[in-house]
Amino acid sequence: MTLLGLSISELGRRLRSREVSARELALEALDRIARLDPAVGAFLRTTEELAMAQAEAADRWLAADPQGAPPLCGIPVAHKDVLCTSGVETTAGSRILEGFVPPYDATVVARMAAAGAVVVGKLNCDEFAMGSSNENSAYQATVNPWDHTRVPGGSSGGSAAAVAARLACATLGSDTGGSIRLPASFCGVVGVKPSYGRVSRYGLIAFASSLDQVGPLTKTVEDSQLVLSAIAGADPHDSTATTEPVGDLAAALHQGVQGLRLGVPREYLAAGVGAGVREVLDQACQRLEREGAELVEVSLPSTEYALAAYYVIAPAEVSSNLARMDGVRFGRGEPAATSLVEAYESARHRGFGPEVRRRIALGTYVLSSGYYDAYYLRAQKVRTLVAQDFARVFQQVDALVSPTAPTAAFLLGERVADPLAMYATDALTLPANLAGLAGISVPAGFAEGLPVGVQVLGPYLGEAVCLRVAAAVEALSDLWHQAPPGTDG
Amino acid sequence: MAELEPVIGLEVHAQLLTKSKMFCGCRAEYLGLPPNSNTCPTCLGLPGALPVINRAAVEMTIRTALALACRIPEFSKFDRKNYFYPDLPKGYQISQFDLPLSLAGQLEFEVDGQRRACGITRVHLEEDAGTLHHAGEIHTSNFSLVDLNRAGVPLMEVVGEPDLRSPREAPQYLRALRQLLIYLGVNDGNMEQGSLRCDANVSLRPRGQREMGVKVEVKNMNSFRSLEAALTYEVGRQTDLIQRGMTIVQETRGWSELEQATVSQRGKEEAQDYRYFPEPDLPPLKVGRELVEQLKAGLPEPPMRLRDRLLDQYEISAEQVLVLTERPQDAAYFEAVVAAGAPPRAAANWQAGPLQALCKAARVEVERCSISAGELADLVRMVEAGEVSGSTARELLAEAFESGASPAALVTERGLAQVSDAAQMDAWVDDALRQLPKAAADFQAGAERALGPLVGAIRKASGNRANPDLAARLLRERLARPGE
Ligand SMILES: [Zn+2]
Numbered sequence: 016m017t018l019l020g021l022s023i024s025e026l027g028r029r030l031r032s033r034e035v036s037a038r039e040l041a042l043e044a045l046d047r048i049a050r051l052d053p054a055v056g057a058f059l060r061t062t063e064e065l066a067m068a069q070a071e072a073a074d075r076w077l078a079a080d081p082q083g084a085p086p087l088c089g090i091p092v093a094h095k096d097v098l099c100t101s102g103v104e105t106t107a108g109s110r111i112l113e114g115f116v117p118p119y120d121a122t123v124v125a126r127m128a129a130a131g132a133v134v135v136g137k138l139n140c141d142e143f144a145m146g147s148s149n150e151n152s153a154y155q156a157t158v159n160p161w162d163h164t165r166v167p168g169g170s171s172g173g174s175a176a177a178v179a180a181r182l183a184c185a186t187l188g189s190d191t192g193g194s195i196r197l198p199a200s201f202c203g204v205v206g207v208k209p210s211y212g213r214v215s216r217y218g219l220i221a222f223a224s225s226l227d228q229v230g231p232l233t234k235t236v237e238d239s240q241l242v243l244s245a246i247a248g249a250d251p252h253d254s255t256a257t258t259e260p261v262g263d264l265a266a267a268l269h270q271g272v273q274g275l276r277l278g279v280p281r282e283y284l285a286a287g288v289g290a291g292v293r294e295v296l297d298q299a300c301q302r303l304e305r306e307g308a309e310l311v312e313v314s315l316p317s318t319e320y321a322l323a324a325y326y327v328i329a330p331a332e333v334s335s336n337l338a339r340m341d342g343v344r345f346g347r348g349e350p351a352a353t354s355l356v357e358a359y360e361s362a363r364h365r366g367f368g369p370e371v372r373r374r375i376a377l378g379t380y381v382l383s384s385g386y387y388d389a390y391y392l393r394a395q396k397v398r399t400l401v402a403q404d405f406a407r408v409f410q411q412v413d414a415l416v417s418p419t420a421p422t423a424a425f426l427l428g429e430r431v432a433d434p435l436a437m438y439a440t441d442a443l444t445l446p447a448n449l450a451g452l453a454g455i456s457v458p459a460g461f462a463e464g465l466p467v468g469v470q471v472l473g474p475y476l477g478e479a480v481c482l483r484v485a486a487a488v489e490a491l492s493d494l495w496h497q498a499p500p501g502t503d504g
Numbered sequence: 505m506a507e508l509e510p511v512i513g514l515e516v517h518a519q520l521l522t523k524s525k526m527f528c529g530c531r532a533e534y535l536g537l538p539p540n541s542n543t544c545p546t547c548l549g550l551p552g553a554l555p556v557i558n559r560a561a562v563e564m565t566i567r568t569a570l571a572l573a574c575r576i577p578e579f580s581k582f583d584r585k586n587y588f589y590p591d592l593p594k595g596y597q598i599s600q601f602d603l604p605l606s607l608a609g610q611l612e613f614e615v616d617g618q619r620r621a622c623g624i625t626r627v628h629l630e631e632d633a634g635t636l637h638h639a640g641e642i643h644t645s646n647f648s649l650v651d652l653n654r655a656g657v658p659l660m661e662v663v664g665e666p667d668l669r670s671p672r673e674a675p676q677y678l679r680a681l682r683q684l685l686i687y688l689g690v691n692d693g694n695m696e697q698g699s700l701r702c703d704a705n706v707s708l709r710p711r712g713q714r715e716m717g718v719k720v721e722v723k724n725m726n727s728f729r730s731l732e733a734a735l736t737y738e739v740g741r742q743t744d745l746i747q748r749g750m751t752i753v754q755e756t757r758g759w760s761e762l763e764q765a766t767v768s769q770r771g772k773e774e775a776q777d778y779r780y781f782p783e784p785d786l787p788p789l790k791v792g793r794e795l796v797e798q799l800k801a802g803l804p805e806p807p808m809r810l811r812d813r814l815l816d817q818y819e820i821s822a823e824q825v826l827v828l829t830e831r832p833q834d835a836a837y838f839e840a841v842v843a844a845g846a847p848p849r850a851a852a853n854w855q856a857g858p859l860q861a862l863c864k865a866a867r868v869e870v871e872r873c874s875i876s877a878g879e880l881a882d883l884v885r886m887v888e889a890g891e892v893s894g895s896t897a898r899e900l901l902a903e904a905f906e907s908g909a910s911p912a913a914l915v916t917e918r919g920l921a922q923v924s925d926a927a928q929m930d931a932w933v934d935d936a937l938r939q940l941p942k943a944a945a946d947f948q949a950g951a952e953r954a955l956g957p958l959v960g961a962i963r964k965a966s967g968n969r970a971n972p973d974l975a976a977r978l979l980r981e982r983l984a985r986p987g988e
Contacts, residue, residue, distance in 0.1 A: 099552040112551065119545050121552060220551040225784035253554050254786050332784055335584050338595020339549045343650065359588055382586070382779035391781060 018043055019181040020498055023090055023238040026184065030073075030089045031081040037073035037089030037133055041066045044091035044135045048182050051502060056157040057167075057177040059096050061136035062103055066091070069133040076131055086241045088131025093183040095174045096137040097144050098124050098229070099218040107220045108142045108152040108170075111346040111366025121218020122253065123187055123229045123246045130245040135183055138173030142368045143337065144194055144222040146170050147440040150431055151370045158427065159201060160499035161465055165424040168198030168440075170222075174232045175202035180502045185233045185242045189219055191226045192325055193420075193444025196456035196470060199232055200419035203458045203466025203494070205485065206232045207239045208444075210476045211451030212257040214243075215250035221336040223329040224255075226448040235495050236457060236486045240264045243478065259476055267479040272487045273307030275480070278412035282318035283443050287421045291462025296418050299459040299469045302491035303416070303484070313408045313415070317400040321446040324401070326438060327381050327394035328449075333371075334378030340366060373434065402450040405474070414480045415472040417443055419456040423465035443470060453478045457485040459492050466494075506710035508746060510739045511717065512674055513666035516681055518691040519632060519699040520564045520658040526631040527555030527598065527656055534653040535697065539637075547656035549593030554785050557582075561629060561658035562605065564690040566791065567799050568660060569606030569627040571684055571806055576796050580605045582629075582783040587776050590650050591634040599661075601780040604628035605791070611664070612808050613680035615673050619808075622677055623665030632657040660690070666705060666716070671735030675728035678702055683807045687832045695726050702731055706738045708746060717742075718752040722766055724759045734759035738766050804832050814838075818848035827856040833871045844881030847888055854884050858898050862905045874908040875901065882912035891915070896968050932970055933978050936961040948983050955979060 018026065018040060029035045045063055052058050073089035094100060097107045099117035101124075106112040120128070128134070141151035149157040149172030157172045159165040160180040167176040171188025175198030178186055188195040190208035199206025207230040214229045221227060231242035244265065249258040279300065284293065300310050342348035342362025349361035367375070381390035408415065420440060430437040447454040452475055456468035469488055473481040489495060522532045528546035545553035566576055583601035609624035634655040638645035662681060668674055682700060685691035692699050702725055707717035722738055725731040737759075742752055757766040805813070807829055814825045814835065828838045834855075841851040855870065859880060863870050883901060886892045892900075892915050904911040936958050937944050946954035955976060962975040 097552075099550075105551075107551070115551070117545070117550065117552070119550075119553075216552075217554050218552040221785075223784075252556065254556050255554075255784075331781060335586050335596050335779070335781070338586060338588065339551065339593060341588055341590075341595055343590050344548075344593070345551075355588075355590070379779065382781055384777045384779070387779075387781075 016503055017047065017181050019047065019091065019184055020234075020496070020503065022235050023086060023184055023233070023241050026090060027086050027088075030077050031084070037070040037077065038067070040089060040091050041070040041133050041135060044183055047180075048136065051180055052182060054158070054163060055160055055176050055180050055182070056155045057138055057173040057180065057182060058093070058136045059106065059108070059139050059154055059173070060104060062100075062134055065103065066133050066135045069128065069131075073131045073133055085130040085245065087127065087185075087245055090132050090184050091135050092127060092132045092185045092187070092242075093134060093136045093138050093174070093177055094124060094127075095140050095171050095186065095188045097140060097189050097220040097222070098187060099220065100124055100134070100137065103137065105137065105220070106154070107144070108140045108154060109340075109367065109371070110153045111340045111363070112220075115345065117218070119218065121229075122215035122250045124218060126246045127187070127242075132185075132245075138171070138177055138186060140173055140188075141170035142371050143220065143333070144170040144189055144191055144227075145333070145370050145374055147193070147197055147437050148425070148427075148430065149173065149198075150427065151368055153368055156427060159424045159465075160502055161203060162424065165426055165465070166201065166429075168201035168420070168424060170194040170198075171206070171232065172198045175199050175204055175206065178202070178204045178232050178234060179499055181498055185231055185238055187229055187242070187246070188232050189222070189227055189229050190444075190448065191222045191329060192448050193441040195230045195232060196419050196444050196454055196468070197440060199456040200458075200468030200470075201424035201466065203468075203497070203499070204232050204234060205236050205239045205458065205489070205495075206230065206456045206468075207243055207478070207481070208447065208454045209243065209247060209478060210453040211448075212255050213247050213261070213453070213476060213478065215246075215248075215253040215256045217250055217252035221332070223332040224336060225332060226325075226329060228448075236455070236482055236489050237268055239455070240268060240482050247478075257476070262479065264479055264482055267483040268486045270483050271306060272303055272484055275308045275414065275484065276412045277303060277308050277310050277484065278313035278408055278415045279310060280315045280318070280408070280415055280417055281312055282315050283417035287439065287442070288418055289422045289462065292418045292420070292422060292467050295460035295462060295467040296416070296469055299488050299492065300416060303487060306487055306491065308484075308487075310416070311412060313412060315401075315404040315408060315446070317397065317404045318446060320397045321401050321449055322438065322442050324394040324397035325441075325445045325449060326377070327390045328398065330374040330378030331382050331391050332378065333374045334382065337367070337371065337375060342366075370434070398449045401446050405446070405450045405452060405472075409474040409477075413473075414477065414484050416484065417470045417472070419444065419468040419470040423462045423467050447472050451475055453481045455481045455485045457488045458494050459488055460494070506712065508708045508743055509711040510668075510670055510735075511666045511707045511709060512668035512671070512735060513705045514664045514668070514674060514677060515703045515705070516662045516664070516678065517701040518660045518662065518685055520561050520660055520690055521692060522558055522560045522564065522658050524558060524560075525656040526558050526561055526629070526658040530656065532657050534657060537653050539649070539651040540653060542653040543655070547593070548652055549595075549655075555598060555783075557786060557789065558658060561660075562789065562791075563795075563799060564658075564688070565605050565627055565629045565660050566796065567688055567803060568662070568685065568690055569609060570796070570800050571688055571803055572609035572611055572624045572627060572662070574606035574609030574624060574627055576606050576791055577603065578791055578793075579603060580789040580791060582786045582789070583780045584783050585630075586779040589633070590648055591636050591655070593634065593652055593655055597630060597633065598783055598786070599630035600628035603788075605789070611677065611681055611684070613673075613677045615676045620673065620676075622667040625663040625665050627660060627662050630659050630661060631655070632659045666707075671732050671739055674704065674735050675732045678728060678731060680807070683830075687804050687807055695728075698726065701726070704731070704735060706735060706742065707752070708739065708742045718754050720752065720754065721756045722759060723756060723769070730759055730761060733764065734766055737764065741766065807832075810835055818842065818852075820848050820852045824849075824852040824856055827860070828852060831869075833869060837870045837877055840877030841881045841884070844878045846881040846884040850884045850888050851881065854880060858901055859905075862902060866905070873905065875905055875911070879904070879910050879912065882910070886912060886915060890971050890973070893968055893972060929970065929974060929978055932962045932965050933975070933982060935965055936979070937982065944983060947979075
């Protein structure tokens with residue numbers, strides 16, 4: 016078995032006892048990427064030089080202070096390409112940012128580096144994180160390591176596939192409407208969407224600023240907790256990052272679910288949820304009950320409006336966030352353009368893919384004078400209702416349990432021509448973004464040979480209870496050792 | 505047709521004198537730096553970078569709003585104003601739309617000695633854009649070069665109500681506002697360099713009518729003179745159109761210094777839809793009552809009230825008050841000179857006259873010059889007491905201004921104290937009458953002018969130390985009694 020199939024805590028033990036070096040781990044990751052990734056397509060680029068420099072520094076740290084070195088010291092990781100990495104090209108999966116080398120690190124990237132993690136590369140994603148299948152990347156389509164004819168989910172598809180295929184021990188993704196949890200479910204890994212403001216967004220190329228959160232994708236719940244603890248917390252560069260203390264998240268992992276009240280939202284089991292997915296959820300619920308949790312059905316009545324509200328608010332913010340890509344600094348307009356408007360239009364038409372253009376058009380429309388009240392303002396009201404639903408339910412239960420996605424991974428190309436079907440993929444994940452809640456997708460079983468995740472949602476800043484329930488689901492299903500076929504060599 | 509009445513409102517943008525930019529740590533002072541050197545990921549608008557509110561800029565805006573008697577709501581927020589232009593790196597400007605930092609105040613100003621008040625709609629905060637550079641004119645240049653050193657500099661907007669009724673009022677309103685901003689230390693008042701900018705909304709309506717006419721926005725006026733000229737032109741243009749039965753088109757016009765006319769820049773159909781929405785990168789701003797009270801307590805005396813007080817408290821003329829309240833530091837210096845024992849009127853003359861001339865020539869503010877208020881007071885007192893002549897005092901002031909010495913000390917040091925001693929004066933009078941017998945005779949014959957050369961002779965003989973008033977009096981006495 017590859018060393019990259021081990022948990023971070025086990026690797027940490029071996030690094031500290033000098034059974035393995037950070038350099039060896041980095042080389043193994045880079046070797047596996049070279050051998051396996053051509054078929055998976057998770058990486059947009061590898062960062063050999065950076066990785067070797069960071070690995071050597073990690074080895075020195077581990078040698079000098081084995082017990083004091085942080086848990087992530089020497090661990091090979093990779094970042095979704097929406098995170099700015101100083102000196103390393105960052106494209107957000109878009110042509111328009113081709114060649115953009117940020118002069119600064121995202122806060123999360125800097126925190127991972129400060130924790131001794133070793134960056135082996137940048138990961139593919141849907142263009143500007145807009146998509147649920149990774150098929151909107153301008154560069155390549157990542158495939159699902161469990162079945163190369165299927166999508167890995169999106170938009171953090173590269174991040175999920177890289178962990179599933181054991182090409183990195185942990186990756187960072189971003190979640191605006193499910194972009195961490197959905198691919199985590201499709202690829203059989205753990206993915207955490209922290210509460211809005213729990214993790215700094217500084218250096219995260221914005222999709223929808225009021226919904227975006229950075230979070231980890233890993234093989235195990237504990238691994239996710241280690242990464243989350245390293246990146247969470249206040250940041251003077253991000254005014255929307257909360258100054259509430261993060262607390263001891265590790266303690267939550269071993270508390271079990273005895274005495275917890277868990278809600279299953281009725282609306283999340285409505286039509287569209289596949290039988291296989293439903294079965295995985297039912298089994299997980301039965302196991303949780305056997306462990307002492309009380310499961311109750313709850314209702315989140317505004318759920319049916321959440322998708323529509325999301326597809327007003329997110330595109331509105333997109334239309335503004337992406338305005339800076341105008342051909343002046345980013346993208347190149349038609350050299351023969353004869354007016355400023357023509358230069359803008361050509362640069363943006365050439366630089367953006369169809370889904371991004373669609374959302375810019377949508378967002379521009381809903382913010383237009385005369386339409387603002389009917390769309391944007393109404394959507395914000397729905398958003399408030401969605402948040403109120405959750406707030407009411409969290410007075411009765413400690414956490415919610417649901418499917419992460421209505422189905423397992425779908426076929427490549429299956430939903431490309433049908434944007435509405437693609438949007439519906441996120442129906443069960445995006446309400447948590449609208450409400451700013453904590454959420455995790457944890458592998459819980461298989462449906463027709465494909466991984467299926469269970470989503471655990473907690474209240475605002477309820478990362479601990481999510482980790483606690485997810486750890487129980489993980490322990491009860493005991494699947495995390497299973498690697499996709501062909502990746503365990 | 506009824507007489508037409510101009511309705512004018514001004515929108516003033518003022519760069520704030522903060523240390524750093526509005527949303528990042530770059531310097532707010534951007535002039536004279538190499539292009540794009542005063543930048544960071546945030547003000548360059550790089551993907552992923554985020555804004556952080558500059559607290560000092562918020563406080564300066566609240567102070568200004570309080571000085572304009574505005575209401576400060578407890579909640580305020582920033583919004584994005586979306587439009588494309590190469591000097592706007594993010595493709596939107598962070599500004600304030602429906603919940604500005606302040607609302608509903610007023611500004612007092614004077615027109616031809618009459619007090620007027622103009623309503624202030626709001627004072628809000630936003631960020632400045634970068635600057636574009638061309639080879640020659642923008643329309644003929646082959647390129648545009650973008651410099652983002654200015655991008656993100658805090659910009660405060662003071663929106664005035666359309667309460668002005670003639671182009672003459674506009675520069676007076678702007679002067680009063682400019683002075684207030686300078687008093688508050690929030691803006692340097694430099695219109696030429698664009699740290700203070702003014703746009704105007706102009707419409708006409710029949711006198712007595714309540715409804716507004718069609719509004720034209722006039723831009724690009726960068727002096728008081730061009731503001732008045734542009735508004736005079738625009739009011740004339742609109743009057744002419746209406747009198748010829750034509751309609752006014754809602755549009756934006758720019759003042760052309762070259763043509764001395766306003767020129768259409770953008771029609772209504774080309775008007776931008778800014779698609780304002782709340783800035784999601786910044787949490788709403790809560791303005792605590794304690795902060796407002798604290799800022800209110802720290803406000804300086806407003807110029808108008810200071811003028812009233814000086815006029816009331818000291819026996820000085822309105823013109824002198826105007827000069828002495830140009831800046832709060834001027835008034836403070838004046839009051840310090842008076843407090844140190846100088847008679848107010850003389851103190852005002854000396855400060856506004858010789859001392860200010862010296863300061864202007866040396867490009868130094870009075871409070872920073874080498875003559876302290878106490879030193880000026882000593883000198884003024886000596887002149888007033890007749891201990892030193894005015895001309896000597898002026899020379900010594902100039903010398904002391906250069907060298908940093910005390911002018912009063914120079915008087916003693918050089919024995920330049922004015923002589924009023926009777927015996928010495930009599931001797932000088934005798935000499936003068938001997939030297940200029942014709943002048944003496946002329947004076948006695950009734951030629952008043954002939955006294956001048958005689959006083960001059962005494963001044964010369966005394967090395968400028970003879971008290972000229974005393975000399976004149978003695979001469980008159982002597983020449984009225986011939987033969988004695
Ligand atoms: Zn900056």
